[in-house]
Amino acid sequence: MPALEIATRFDWDTFVKRYWNQRPVLFKGTQASPFTVEDVFDAAAGATQRYLSRSYAPTSRPDVTFTIDRLRQLRARPWLPQASDGSLDGYDARMASQLGDRRYALIIATLHASGFRLWSRQRAFFSGLWQRVGMPVTGGITTLFHGTYEHSPVGVHLDRFTTFLFALRGRKRMRFWRxxxxxxxxxxxxxxxxxxxxxxxxxxxxxxxxxxxxxxYHVGESAGAGVASSVNVGIPITEHRTIYSVDDLLRGMLDETSLADQEWKQTRLASVSAPPLARGVLTQDGVLDTTLPKALTEAVRAFRDVSHPKEAQRHLQATWLKRLTSGGFEPVPPPTRARRLNDAHRVRLDPNFPVVFERDGATSWLCSANGHALHGVGGGRTIEIFFRKLNSGAELRVEELLRPFKPRRAATHDSDVIAATRDGMRGLLQKLHSFRVITLST
Incomplete structure (x- = not known):
C-alpha cells in the first residue's frame, strides 16, 4: 500500500517537478488556497439562482445536485443555498432544522461561473500552473462538495481529471486506490x-x-461529526478528445442551444420559428414531396448565416480570446449592469490580466478580457494606443482616454459592433466595467 506524501510548503515549481500527474500529495496548513468560505457561499447562492432560471428537463444537465440519504431530490429548490441564509453557517442551520439527523449532500458543478470573486482568485492562483504546464484548451471544472454525507454519492470512481481538493470547513477523508x-x-x-x-x-x-x-480511483468520506465543505478543481487530462473542442465551437456558433429561455430569445436562431409538423409531404399515391419542409429550410438558412467563412473565422477568433482571458475556467460569471461613465471618472485595470487586442481584417478588431469578447471597427493606430494605455495599469481619466477619438461618425450596421468614436469607446469602457475588468474612482 503506497504512503501518502505530506508537504508543508506550496510552490508551483516543486509541485510540477515532484507531483504533477505522478502521485497524490497533501499540503498541510500552507495558507495558499484561493478559496474563502465567504466567496464559496456567494457563488453557491448565485448557482441557485442560475439553476432556478434553467429548464428542469432531464436533458438540461443541471449543475446542482442535492441528495438526502443518498437519494437524489428531483425538486431541489427547498434544499439549496439562498442569499437570505447569509452564510454557509446560516444555510447549515436551516438544513439541520429541516432534515434533522438525515445525511445530505449538496454538489454544485461549475461553481466558478456563479461568483466573480471566487473565479477571479481562482484564475490568479492557477495562472502559475498554466505558465508551467500549459492552459487546458477546454478549461477546468470547479465543484463544491458540501454536507453531512457518509461518502461520495457516486461511490468509488475514476475521473478523467487530475484534481485539487481545497478543504474549507470540517474534516474529510479521501480514500485512494492505485x-x-x-x-x-x-x-x-x-x-x-x-x-x-x-x-x-x-x-x-x-x-x-x-x-x-x-x-x-477514489471516494470521499466523512471524517467526523458535522458538516464538511470542500472545493474540487478538475483539469482534463485523459479521455478528453479533440472532437470535444470542435463540438464546443460548433455549439457556440449556434449560440448555445442549452441557454435559459429568456437568453435563447435573444439569439439569432430564435428566428427559426416554423412549426415542426410538415403537412402534405406525402401525396395520396404515397409519393414523397421533394420540397424540404419550411422548418428544415429555415434551420439550414440560419446555420448557413452563422457559419459563413468570414463570420465563422471571427467567431473562432473570439472564442479563443474568451477562452484565453477566462484563465482556464469557463463559463465565466455574467457581467453586472452597465454604468454610465463621465469624463471625470478614473479607470484602472490589473496589468496582470490585460485586455487582449487583435486585428480582424483591415479595419475590424476584437478585444477580450475576463472571458468576454467585443467586436469593433475603425480607429487605426489610435485604438492600439488606447489599449496600450489601458493595459499599463495606470489610473487614467476617461476624458484622457477618449480625447484622441473623433466625436462621432456614421453608426455601424450591427448594434453589437463598437465604432471607434468617443461615444463608441465610452460604451466599450462601460462594457469593460460591467465585465469587472476596470475599476472606477472619481
Whole structure:
C-alpha cells in the first residue's frame, strides 16, 4: 500500500517537478488556497439562482445536485443555498432544522461561473500552473462538495481529471486506490468495504490542499461529526478528445442551444420559428414531396448565416480570446449592469490580466478580457494606443482616454459592433466595467 506524501510548503515549481500527474500529495496548513468560505457561499447562492432560471428537463444537465440519504431530490429548490441564509453557517442551520439527523449532500458543478470573486482568485492562483504546464484548451471544472454525507454519492470512481481538493470547513477523508480494486465490469461501486485493505487515505482539514492524478480511483468520506465543505478543481487530462473542442465551437456558433429561455430569445436562431409538423409531404399515391419542409429550410438558412467563412473565422477568433482571458475556467460569471461613465471618472485595470487586442481584417478588431469578447471597427493606430494605455495599469481619466477619438461618425450596421468614436469607446469602457475588468474612482 503506497504512503501518502505530506508537504508543508506550496510552490508551483516543486509541485510540477515532484507531483504533477505522478502521485497524490497533501499540503498541510500552507495558507495558499484561493478559496474563502465567504466567496464559496456567494457563488453557491448565485448557482441557485442560475439553476432556478434553467429548464428542469432531464436533458438540461443541471449543475446542482442535492441528495438526502443518498437519494437524489428531483425538486431541489427547498434544499439549496439562498442569499437570505447569509452564510454557509446560516444555510447549515436551516438544513439541520429541516432534515434533522438525515445525511445530505449538496454538489454544485461549475461553481466558478456563479461568483466573480471566487473565479477571479481562482484564475490568479492557477495562472502559475498554466505558465508551467500549459492552459487546458477546454478549461477546468470547479465543484463544491458540501454536507453531512457518509461518502461520495457516486461511490468509488475514476475521473478523467487530475484534481485539487481545497478543504474549507470540517474534516474529510479521501480514500485512494492505485489500481481498480474490483473485477466486475462496472465503472463505480458503492459497497467498497471488501477493498479497504488495498487503499490509502488522506485526512484533510480546513486550509489543506490535496492533489491526486486522474489515474487514481477514489471516494470521499466523512471524517467526523458535522458538516464538511470542500472545493474540487478538475483539469482534463485523459479521455478528453479533440472532437470535444470542435463540438464546443460548433455549439457556440449556434449560440448555445442549452441557454435559459429568456437568453435563447435573444439569439439569432430564435428566428427559426416554423412549426415542426410538415403537412402534405406525402401525396395520396404515397409519393414523397421533394420540397424540404419550411422548418428544415429555415434551420439550414440560419446555420448557413452563422457559419459563413468570414463570420465563422471571427467567431473562432473570439472564442479563443474568451477562452484565453477566462484563465482556464469557463463559463465565466455574467457581467453586472452597465454604468454610465463621465469624463471625470478614473479607470484602472490589473496589468496582470490585460485586455487582449487583435486585428480582424483591415479595419475590424476584437478585444477580450475576463472571458468576454467585443467586436469593433475603425480607429487605426489610435485604438492600439488606447489599449496600450489601458493595459499599463495606470489610473487614467476617461476624458484622457477618449480625447484622441473623433466625436462621432456614421453608426455601424450591427448594434453589437463598437465604432471607434468617443461615444463608441465610452460604451466599450462601460462594457469593460460591467465585465469587472476596470475599476472606477472619481
Amino acid at each position: 489500481k481498480r480494486p474490483w473485477r466486475e465490469d462496472v465503472s463505480t461501486i458503492l459497497d467498497y468495504q471488501p477493498y479497504l485493505a488495498s487503499s490509502f487515505v488522506a485526512e484533510v482539514e480546513p486550509g489543506d490542499i490535496l492533489y491526486w492524478p486522474s489515474t487514481y
